[in-house]
Every structure is written in C-alpha cells, then in structure tokens.
Amino acid sequence: MAKKRIGKVFTYLFLICLALIFLVPVFYVFYNSLLPKRYIGTFVPPDVWSFDNYKELFSEFPIMRWYGNTALSTVAVVAGNIFFTPLAGYALARLRFPGRKAIFLCLMLSMMIPGQLVLLPQYIMMAKAGMVDTLWAITLPYLSQSMFIFMSRQFFYGIPEELEEAARIDGLGRFGTYFRIVLPISGVLLATIAIFNFTGTWNSYLVPSTFISSADKYVLVVGLQTVNNQHFQQENLTLAGVVLLSFPVIGFFMFTQKFFVQGIATAGLKG
Amino acid sequence: MKKVLALLLVLLMAASFAACGQGGSNSSTPSSKTEDNESSEAQDSSQTSSEGNSGEVVTISMGGWGEFQDEHEPGTAGMEEAIGVKVEFQKYPTDAAFWDNLPAQIAAKTAPDFISLTNELYLPYINDGLIVPITNYIDDGTISCWDMVGQNLKDIWEVNGEVYGIPYRQTPAVFAINMDLWNEAELTEADLPETWDDVLDACKVFKDKLGMPGLCFNTQEYHFTQYCLSYGGGWDLGKTIDTPENAAALQFVIDAYRQGYVVTPKELGVSYDGNVVMSGDAAMSTGGTWYMGDFRKNAPDVQVKYIAVPHAEGKEDACGTLHAPCLSVLKGGSHEKETAMAINYMMMSDSYAENLIDLGYIPADPDFFDEFKEKQPELASLVDAVPKSNGFGYPPAGKKFADALISKMEEALFNSDSTVTGAQIVKELQEEFGE
Amino acid sequence: MRRQEAVAGWIFVLPAVLFWLIWFLYPALKAVSISFFQYNYATPETNMFVGLANYARLFQDPKFFTALSHSFLMVAVVVPLQTLLSFAVAVLLNGPIRFKGFYRSSCYIPYVISAMAVTIFFMYFFLKGGPASSFFAMLGLENVSWFASTKYALAFLMIVYVWQQVGFYMVIFIGALQEVPLELYEAAKVDGANAWQRLTRITVPMIKNTTYLVLTFGMINAFQIFDQIAAMSKQSPLGSPSGATSTLVTFLYQQSFSYMDMGYGSAAAVVLFLIIFSLSAVREVLGRRSD
8 A cells, every 4th residue: 555655656746747847948938928038038026027028019010910810720720620531531441432542542641741842832823723822821721631531540440330330220321320420429539630730720830921921911920920020039029929829729728628538438438 | 562552553643643744834834935925015015005194003012021111111102103103012921931932922923023132142043033134124214223323232233244133222241349248348449359369359358357258150151251351351252262361261260169259149049149249148249230220129228339340460451241232123023114113213212211321221322421421420430331342252052152151160160079170161162162 | 332331431531532632632743743853933944854863963962861861860769759758648647647637738738839939948948058958967968059069959859849749649649548448457457467567468459550640640740840940040051050950851941942942852852752651661561460
C-alpha cells in the first residue's frame, strides 16, 4: 500500500513538472505581453503591468475585422472537413468498391508532397477563377484534407463491425447506417478532427499570406505580421498579438475536451 | 507488392499527364502572347481616346509593405484631377510575401502596377524581365523628371542602356551612436570615431568600463558592404570580390567579434540593428537615415548621433553606399502609360519631396538639398556625402550572392571552432559569383 | 447488394475525390512538370525544357546534401522522441488521475499556438545567458544563443518542434486508448499480469492502427518543417545560421521563391516526395511481412 502511495506521489510530481514545462513559456508570453517595450524580458512589479499593448493593437489595427475573417474561414473549413472526411474515411475502411485502394493511395500521396510546391500553381488557378484576394481562396481548396481522411479510415478500422451489421439487418441502408449509427459513436473522431483542423487553419500563415493581399481581408496571423514596421520590431505588440491569436484556440480545445469525455461514455455503453 | 505496383502505376500516370499538360501549355503560349499584344494595343488606343475626352479615371495600384503608404501618398495628392489617374495602395503583409510571389502574380495579372524598388538586389528582377524599362516614356516626354536626377543615381538605374526606374530619394550610409551610452562610458565628442581603429579603441572602453560590446554588427549584406567600401573595396557587380581590401574588411569584423567587442542582432533574437542601438545592447552601428523616423517613434528619449561611416587607416576617400530606391513599373500591368504618368506626377510634386524630407530622407532632386539641410540639421552633412557615395554593386546573382556572403560570415562568427578567414570567404565568393 | 455497396462507396468518397482532383492533382502535376524546365512564371517566353538537368544539378549541389542530411536527422530524432513521449503521457493521463482535463490541456496548449510565435518566445529562453542556455551551460555546453549557433541551432529546432508536437500526438493516443475495452485489462489482472505486461501485451497491440498513424504523420510532418525555421531565420537567409537549419523544404522554398529558380526548387520537391514515398512503401512492406 505504501509502495502504491509513493508511486502516486511520483506520478503527480512528474505530471506537475510536465505541466510546468508546457505552461511556463505560455505564461511567460502572457506576462511579457503586459509590459511596455523596454521592460520585455525582465521581471518588474505588477504596477508596471497594463493592457496598453492590447489597447494599442485594437486602436491602430482592424483586429476585430481580422478576427472575423479568421473565424469565418476557419469555421467553414472545419465544417467541411467534419462532413466530408469521415464520410470518405468510412467508405475507405468499410465499403468495398472498385478503385478503393487507388483512391486511398492517391490521397496518401497528396500528404507527401510539400505544400509549398503546389502553392503557386494553385495561385494561378485561383486567379483565373477570380478567387485571389478573397476569403474563398483560403477556404474552398481546404474543405477536404487528406490527413483527416487517413485519420478517419484508421479510426473506423478500430471500431467493431457488429453494430453496423445489426443496423443493416434492421433495414437501414448504407446512408442510414452511417448517419444514424456510425456518426453518433464517432464523437472522439469528430472532436479530434475539429481540434486539429481548427488549430491548423487558425494558425496557417503561408497560404493566406500568399493568396490574400489586402489589409481588410487579412486573417489574424497575417495581419499581426504587419504590426512590425518595415525595420523595427515591436516585440510588445507581437507578444500581445500572440496572446490574442492563441486564446480562441485554447478556448476551442477546452470546449471540445467535453466531447472526449462523452467519447468515453459512449465507448463504455458500447462495450 | 501489389500496392507498390499500383503506386508505381499512379506515378507513371502522373508523369505522362504532366508531359501532356506541359506540351499543351507550351503550344498555347504563343497564342496567348499575341492575345496580350492585341489587348494592350487595344488599351493604348483607348488611352489616347480617354486622354482626349479626359472624363475617365484610370485606377492603378502601387504595391508595398510596412509604412510605405505614409511615404508615397502625399505625392499622389491632386493626381486624379490633374491627369486622370488614381493610385491605390496595396499593402502586402511583408516584403517576403510580396517578392516570393511576384512572378506568379505577374503571370496571373494580379500584380500591382508599380512599386518602390531599392538598388540593392535589383539585378535579378531586371534581368529576368519582371521590371519594365521606361526609356521609351522618357524619350516621348511622358516622363520628364529623369533630367533632374543626379548623375550617380542615373548610373545606378541605367542598366544595359535602359532606364528601369526613377529614384525618388537617396540615403548615404551612416554610423549611428547611442550618445547616452557613449556618455555613460565617459567618452566625449572628441572621441567620435573617424577610423575603424578609433572604433576599436571605443570598444575597449565599453568592454572595460561597462562590460558590454560597443559595436553592433548586423549580419546582412548591407552592413558587410559598408565595411568593404570603407576599406577601399567593394563588389563592382562581381568583378572585384576577391580583393585584399574586402578580405581585410571582413577579417576586421571577425577579429573584433572574437575579441568580444561586437554583438550581432541575430544573437539577441532581433533582425534590425536599430533595435540593438535603441535597447542599449551596443552603442554603435552602421545604418541609414531610416533610423531617424524609427527612433523618433519608438525611442524618443534616446539620444543618437549620426556621423560618416568610419574608414580604414589611409582610406580617407572611401565612402559608403548610396541607398536609392526608385519607382519602377512592373511587368504585366495593363496601364503602363498611365503608370509612367503617375510616377512623373509624383516626382514633380513638391509635397512628395517635402514629405520625404520630413521623414528624414534626401529627395533625389538636388533642388531640395538646401531645404533638407535646413529642416534636418543633424543630417545636413550627409548631403555632401551623396555625390561621393557608391551603388551597392552586388553581382547579378543578387539575393543568391547576398545569402552566400551571409552564410559564410555566419559560419565564421557563429561557429566557435571556425577558422574561416576573410580572405577565404572572398575567394570562394569570387569563384561562385565572380563576373 | 454488392452493386449497392459499390455505388454507396463511390458517393461517399466523391466529394473528397473531386476536391483532390481540382485542388491537388492538377497543381501538383503542373509543379512536377515544372521540374523539367528552366522556369519563371513571369516570363513564359523564355521558359525552356531542360529534361533532367535540374535533377543532375541537385546531385552536384553540396547545399542540397546538407539540407538532405538535416531532414533525415530531424526525422530520425524527432519521430521516435515525440512518439514515445506522447504515448507515455497519454497512458499516464488515461489512468486514474485527478484533474485530467488540466494536464491534457497544458500538454496540448503549445500545439495551438502558432509555430512562428512559439519559436520566437523559445528564442528568449535560449538566448545567451537566458534560462535554458544557462541551464545547459551548467551541463557543460557553450553558453551561446542556441538559435544563432551553427552547432546548436538544429538541436534548438528539434526541442521547439518536439515541445510543440507532443500534445498533438498525445490527443491521438488518448483517443485510441479510450477505445480499448476495459474488460481486457480486468481479465489480465485476474490472470496476474503486472502493469508493464498489461501495457506491452494489451495496450500496444490494441492501438496498433493509431501507432501506425502517428508514425506516418510524424514522419511526413517532420520532413516538412518550415514555419519554425522561417521564424528562426527572420531577415537572414532561410536555414540560418549558415545553413545549420536548412532542410529539404527550406531548400526548395529558397530556390523556387527567393532565387526565382522554380524548376530547380520543384526538382528538389519531387526528390523529397520520392523519399517520403519510398520510406512509406518500405514501411508498408515490412509491416505486411511482420503480420
């Protein structure tokens, strides 16, 4: 019993250290974002702390507009991926149809090609379609990402088939089985896709900085790059910008956490 | 095994598709080109007619990044009424976001009509045809301001007999000194350096009295070039890379760094030398008059003195670079003539030049020199340095050369075991980039 | 029945395939074909077919081989490290622990912050005399700014990268661990298996699919690191200092974008693709054999 308790103490100590390693830099950023430029990187008493950096960001740059653009494109992309990719992943894992293997291989290939390579050909296509410098350019091509199809396929391989068979005996078609039986027990998958996709899209820089070139259509990451002058670095504003950028994503993660808990619940029921 | 075979098949298919695609686009190139010609002719004719009835306003765009709009907007005041051209400013997030995608933008016809281009790494853009020569607009009188540009600026912007842009301002290199630190180290005005040896003496004082490096050295081609020129060297478009002067200049930097007299912005995690001088991590740095505006905005209480870049012993005539950005027309715009008109209008506008003076820049037109001296007394001596200053003279490889130079110097400075010498560096560069 | 299944299958994958065809296949083929050309988008009139010349050039370019070796080193160090770490953390956090949500969130938070931002503030820690570099100096390393040292810059990159990615793979592992039926563990306990045996004999085989996923993602992503390097390089050439952090992706970016040598950069990208592809294929074949 004593041995067990010591083990527990060590586990918690380890976990606390772990949490510190991950959290200290994050808090350090937040702390620094409260300081005027000349105090950055030093420890000063709380009376110097202020939200001036944030005020300056909001008053000098269209932050709300950039938030809006980012949120709009991110939500659209996440919605697309949550709908399209489990659908394809399910078919690739469960349904037998000609071309299945070829399709899977092709999708895999597209994960292996560095994104930088296809950036400019995509740009030219978009220009022809009149999509350059609109939010379409950073939304439409990313509605179905191979990475999540792959993830879904692996997920569906892992869940037992009996449930679907039972449903089909009850007379549900393929679509009915998928939407009524399979999707409701795929909370973990959907939450995982949502979290990763949300994070990736929210923070992506290269794509929006290539496809969008007017300030009122910037997403937040790109807009924050313009906070620095041509030469001068405004670390204080940059840090405040990082906080503004990150906290919606952290919030989103906390929110989707719940679905993981639900995931456990359904898995328990199922077993 | 089957899967691997399938993959190979897919690859083969891909390759054959690609070949077809390429063939198709190749054969279509000439036809699309003729289309372009036709459409631009059509535009030419519509232009002449629009000039005739002067009712229509043509909108063109100027691309840039940072605070470029503050610099250029005053030049466009009243342009719409005067010549029927309206300039819109298109702000790119960063300079990289602009340059990296410029070829694709030109191909997709989404590029701005004109930009401000500096005379540093400009040759690849000119040689690759991204910048349109404007010689014919000077010949036909659309651009009349070329004559008022000083001769050394003309030399910079005339490449292979064609003019590629109209310079609007010029900045000789300066040596900036944080006087707060200077005084703290108990140095006086009389100690202000004239030679690099003087700089080293000051560095010793900083090291002994304040325990800090005195000199900030930014590992960027601009700063390397100042050192080389002040040693009587320079690149001369790649003809004179491997010279004893250049070797000695780079060796000076390496030695001073090894002795702990130098700090680089890179090690402090910043990219701009002005940051270092402002934050007081070093007292001296090579720089330009853009320091003025930056300091006024970000560190108004720091006292800075701007003097001529020091020179090597016995090289009193050596002078630094002339940073001379110009307004250049980009390829692929559909309003070339209007763009030329707009550039000319801006250059002829007094409010443009006066705004530049307020920002601490010397306008390209010598008529404004006296006004500049009057309004910016601390920088007045720079005006006299203009005629002596040089272009950067980078080899035609442009950025590739600059990156190679930086990489080699980074190896010499940031690898504590490195034995690389200045002489080795210039020799290797000459082999790769010499003309 | 069969036909119905086939039709349903095609309808299910159709949207994904359409997106793939339009937004991936066409641009990718275009890019691959560019690798056989001397190519600049802005000057179609001077683009020229050069056959395999770009590839031949690659194999004589020492910078390419430096980049290649860094990419491999990156993958070889980072993938095992992040997989083991994230698996260990996931197993711990899947156990009977209080405040699970808190620990999970703190591991995941680094991943949600933009890679550029993470790199920038890690640079504060690894400044000369900064907390992290001082700590490592006590262990006998040089007290320098890691990101500006040709010796330590790559290690710095790996630390930043792993720190940020562990949370990502942890989430995937936790998802998988939750799908393992608890009865299996109960049964094993009854049979007298200890914790280690339960881990290696039940957990590891049960989440095989996920481990495969994590390794594949890990490898593909580690080959494609870019944002962190770009943030480290700032106004210096990509892969600074002195190419110490250059990888295949920065190499191809530099050639295609900074030097406007599209054909050459695309050739490097094709080589990178072939490497990832053959590694995946080898893994696939080996995996089959061990089954």
